[in-house]
Amino acid sequence: MMQSSLALNPHLKQPTSLLSLVRSLWRNRQLIIQMSKREVIGRYKGSALGLAWSFFNPVFMLIVYTFVFSEIFRSRWNSADATDSKTQFALVLFVGMIVQGIFAEILNRSPSLILSNVNYVKKVVFPLEVLPVVAMLTTLFHSLVSLGVLIAAFLVFNGYLYWTVIFIPFVMLPLLILTTGFAWLLASLGVFLRDIGQTIVIITTVLMFLAPVFYPITAVPERFRPFILANPITFIIEQAREVLIWGRAPDWFGLSCYLLTSIFIAWIGYAWFQKTRKGFADVI
Secondary structure, three states: OHHHHHOOOOOOOOOOOHHHHHHHHHHOHHHHHHHHHHHHHHHOOOOOOHHHHHHHHHHHHHHHHHHHHHHHOOOOOOOOOOOOOHHHHHHHHHHHHHHHHHHHHHHHHHHHOOHHHHHHHHOOOOOOOHHHHHHHHHHHHHHHHHHHHHHHHHHHHHOOOOHHHHHHHHHHHHHHHHHHHHHHHHHHHHHHOOOHHHHHHHHHHHHHHOOOOOOOHHHOOHHHHHHHHOOOOHHHHHHHHHHHHHOOOOOHHHHHHHHHHHHHHHHHHHHHHHHHHHHHHHHO
């Protein structure tokens, strides 16, 4: 595996086709898994609780959301399918935070992926295209833990689970592909434009408030809804709530269109990354 990686020349023209992307991910799958595990474990290295923090963090945040939005802001999710309970509001809110967290964390990390792994660029010939995928899988691990906390809390509070929960992987897959595509693009831009990191943090923060994370989309005035619907995380948040909270099947046609668009954007991001990577060593 590593021998095939070392055979690459960073100054040669790199393949940019969608097929080459699939082949690269498959060829380096073991490397991706190993690096993802190392990054997950390394995040909590030296802490007393270690990986247990990945469980306690979402539990703590769920408690905070329940208190702040039900006791201080006294918010309610005005839906005919939702109960008026504090716990139900917290669960609905938590779904939005999980989806937004995946999107924001991957994008916020992406501009520094190459800059923080200079040794892979200069010292050895390395399949740099796997770095955004590793970042995505690391984020996915913590999101899956949060999702597990959400499902457990829903079961405890309501005494049942909707069978539609099995559709959540199909709902999340297009978002993961989309954010990985953006990650390839931003990882490359981050090498040449150092300000892109600060810019992306601002953009992801704005997108968080321009998505139905803290409020139902029905609360948005009609004239502003097109802006909310144009947000790439809005549709996924709504569909995740459909299958997890409301017990309804997802919009398969919408998900199919989203998936095709995500694959196209991922390919564009990968192609851009491959075309610009030969300049990484010179710039760094």
